[in-house]
Amino acid sequence: MNPVDLSFRFFPGGSLGEFNLTRELSTVLSHGKGSKVYDVFGKEFIDFSISWGSVILGHAHPAIIKAVKKQIGKGSSFSYITEQALGLAEELNRAIPCAEKIRFAASGTEATFYAIRFARAFTGKTKVVKFEGAYHGAHDIGVMSLFPQSLLPFPQPEPTSAGISKQIEKEVIIAPYNDLGTTQELMEKNEGEIACVIMEPLQRCTPPVRGFLEGIRKITQEKGILLIFDEVVTGFRLAYGGAQEYYGVVPDLAAFGKALGGGHPIGAICGRADILDLCAESNLGGEAYVWFASTLAGNPVSAAASLATLKELRKPGTYERLHDLGRKLREGFQILLRELEIPGQVLGDGPLCQVLFTERPVIDYRTAFLADRQKARKFALRLFEKGIFLNPMGTKLYLSLAHTDEDIQKLIDISRKALEEM
Numbered sequence: 001m002n003p004v005d006l007s008f009r010f011f012p013g014g015s016l017g018e019f020n021l022t023r024e025l026s027t028v029l030s031h032g033k034g035s036k037v038y039d040v041f042g043k044e045f046i047d048f049s050i051s052w053g054s055v056i057l058g059h060a061h062p063a064i065i066k067a068v069k070k071q072i073g074k075g076s077s078f079s080y081i082t083e084q085a086l087g088l089a090e091e092l093n094r095a096i097p098c099a100e101k102i103r104f105a106a107s108g109t110e111a112t113f114y115a116i117r118f119a120r121a122f123t124g125k126t127k128v129v130k131f132e133g134a135y136h137g138a139h140d141i142g143v144m145s146l147f148p149q150s151l152l153p154f155p156q157p158e159p160t161s162a163g164i165s166k167q168i169e170k171e172v173i174i175a176p177y178n179d180l181g182t183t184q185e186l187m188e189k190n191e192g193e194i195a196c197v198i199m200e201p202l203q204r205c206t207p208p209v210r211g212f213l214e215g216i217r218k219i220t221q222e223k224g225i226l227l228i229f230d231e232v233v234t235g236f237r238l239a240y241g242g243a244q245e246y247y248g249v250v251p252d253l254a255a256f257g258k259a260l261g262g263g264h265p266i267g268a269i270c271g272r273a274d275i276l277d278l279c280a281e282s283n284l285g286g287e288a289y290v291w292f293a294s295t296l297a298g299n300p301v302s303a304a305a306s307l308a309t310l311k312e313l314r315k316p317g318t319y320e321r322l323h324d325l326g327r328k329l330r331e332g333f334q335i336l337l338r339e340l341e342i343p344g345q346v347l348g349d350g351p352l353c354q355v356l357f358t359e360r361p362v363i364d365y366r367t368a369f370l371a372d373r374q375k376a377r378k379f380a381l382r383l384f385e386k387g388i389f390l391n392p393m394g395t396k397l398y399l400s401l402a403h404t405d406e407d408i409q410k411l412i413d414i415s416r417k418a419l420e421e422m
């Protein structure tokens, strides 16, 4: 049977989860190298998805291969501290401003799930403030008002998945990103009931307006609410110390994943020692004890891959290069849209970029929702057809250190053709 037919035979939607290609465009990959991926039919793509941002050094990076090969012969998982896990914790403590203590997880979803549990245990409160359109992983809170369609009045949530208890909706306060006044009002209305604010400091590709993060930090501190930065995307990407270093705002807790593992499964919850210490097993039975267990978390193969990734990222010029690539890509799109007289907004920061077809500036989910989403999907599918590997579900473009100026020029040239044809 044709591999694509087989993948539709076994995988719902013919995907591993949330990719949403048409059947005609679907394929099966065989391998990747640097900024390119190759399918089983021999087609080459320039990869602007890079495993949804995980492969920040590019595919099959020699330093990661070497580190993983060296470790894998010594055992791949012990569910116990190894030299690799310890070395990685030391490095995270050095790199990340809030990381007094660390627990590893196996994914970003797990990391944000635990961060929220810690916040609830520490404060003894249950409500969680989440911004509309933000993604915090696949758990019940993470997908509240992720892609809401009805735009209900704030703070009413709209779950983006079925299968979630109605009770959860009562515990989540949905706020508009970049609107400090409304967020503050919602926090005041729920005074004394809120455990935490969880946020992507750079929400999807929308940067925070001046003073927004600082304002959220100030209000949460005043009200005894914990601030969680979901750094699964921003971590080790906007800066070595993540968004907290880049924007200069330090949260109480932060969740990491993706780039941290350089393409290997990992997550990390970092934060204040007095909060993280709640999961010490000696507290079992205590009122604020946090159950924390994850069989594969901190396994030495992922930790070795992560240490190798971080060593590469620490080399001089890394973040200048990542930001330079991102700037070139965003400028390329801006010029292209102007030349073709297509109304659009080019969003992003660092090595991240997203194009939205709307005349209005985008500052939050609702302004992004006004964009022509059908056109964006059509554009993404045309790019895919022409050899640009991206996720048409997200349309967020990720760059790695393996991408070249030539890759970016090719994407712009192919985009021109795709837009002219549409």
Ligand SMILES: Cc1ncc(COP(=O)(O)O)c(C=O)c1O
Residues within 6 Å of the ligand: 052, 107, 108, 109, 110, 112, 135, 136, 137, 138, 200, 230, 231, 232, 233, 257, 258
């Ligand atoms: C901001 C953010 N948080 C959490 C997650 C979940 O991470 P994972 O897919 O590793 O569970 C993602 C994944 O895309 C994300 O973008």
